[in-house]
Amino acid sequence: MEGVTRVDGVSCTVGESPTWSAQEGAWYWVDIPAKRVWRLDGSTGASRYWEQSEMVACVAAKQGGGLIAGMETGIFSLELGAAQASVQTRLAAPASGLGEGMRFNDGRCDRQGRFWSGTMFMDMGAARPVGQLYRYDAARGISAPMVSDLITQNGTAFSPDGRTMYLSDSHPSRRMVWAFDYDIADGVPSGRRVFADLTTQVGRPDGAAVDADGCYWVCGNDGGYIMRFTPDGKLDRRVDVPMLKPSMCAFGGKDLDTLLVTSIVSGKSEDAEWGGTVVMLRPGVKGLAETPFGA
Template identity: 55%
Template sequence: MQAELVLDARHGVGESPVWIAAEQALHWVDIPGRGIFRWHAPTARVTSWSTEEMPACIAPHVAGGWVCGMESGVFHLQLPQGEGKAQARRIAAVQHAEAGMRFNDGRCDRQGRLRAGTMVMDMSLARAAGQVYALDEGPSLRALVPGLITPNGMAFSPDGRTMYLSDSHPDSQQVWAFDYDLDGGTPTNHRLFIDMRPLPGRPDGAAVDEDGCYWVCGNDAGLVHRFTPRGQLDRSLPVPVKKPAMCAFGGAGLDTLFVTSIRPGGDLSDQPLAGGVFALRPGVRGLPEPACRLPL
């Protein structure tokens, strides 16, 4: 299956793609580039906005704007018409375990509650100081899952009763499943879902399709893998870069899998499109991304 180039973006770390059906547009972030981007499918027009802090994960809010996990906490962002600077208001501060941390992967559960993880930015330290937080109501974050190096791969089953989470650091490379309480929004029964160590690529950002299968980017392997709800590898689709970062379903029929990627330093002669955004046609449909319902 041939991956289609959506945008030769050359992002340092392209992350958190989100399809907005009402706009027929894909939004995503470049973390070190401190930018939020929008690609309008009918016109292929790209619009961008700058942010003061590094944006890591975004979710649309039901009242408009975006909820975004950044460096010092979770913010509500308003994107002005045309390009410019995002207007940011912090709605929940985070007390990091140590210096040099930020938010990383995250999204809303099926009830519209934000769940997002933090990490030490210097991955060479391999510090398990990160954890997943819940933002339910009010300006406080609730710790859910501690002891993570690079939390990633968060996704929810179609019925919302299973939460998936990975640690993409080379020292871990595992994906876990949790039972997820729909009322309280708390994960329990932590269990191994996929051990990625014998498979190609580290488990990065993920999405779930309408069949309940888990799609995860195989970072360093140039692949996007699909696993069944039982954790069995079903297929692997190639992209023309080594470091796919996160995937999301979109398009008019939610049958396009968009993939963001990372542009590392060094010689890129073998992957000139690194940092780009790509589209795959996997033959399955995804699910609409829930909007955040946090009171602002």
């Protein structure tokens, strides 16, 4: 597809959670069922991965190096070595535990460097609304559930000033994006409201990013496109991508003008070439630097 560059040598079953580490000049993302964390050097284009002992669903950079991750049994610190080895340190888990068949899913840091991630029941066909959204910081540990009754938690993102938090449920029966007022001092969301109702769209709202204009970019999983919503919830742009199931997008690169998009293998013949690939494109706008965990 014109304007889209495929990252060579990378194929994921469920590619997710791309993030740009400005301190390293590198991209990170995960392949959930493969238990892999991928890294792409922004200067050389060299890619590599580390295999973990359990599934990694989301990652964010930590201040000083390494990653924080939402995994199967909790929130972990990951130190990725020069070889294939990595050091996993479990930092926290929900007080009630995750429960059988559960894991963390989408996540990122807020503008103050607190880590947010939600849980889901892995069998999406069961449509169990048992997912919950949590906040983690080193001083207070893991919070009580901040949002409950989620089937497939996704789309967590924050406005440029940090005072609006976005969250979606990408399950086919939900297809909804919400906005919250966000207390930047205490890290508490309130005033939940519908931001974008996608129940009439082909694509489901998956992972997301916010650009420098405060617009919300969300992947249309199953639709083969990315949607851009203005801060007042108006759909003002749609960018087609070559994969049927784009899963999450992230701004990065030296000038924060590159959008990296991960994807999921659909198993459909028309998606055989691009499903599971990672691509880059330049949408003509710039993103925002992500705040590392602990900053």
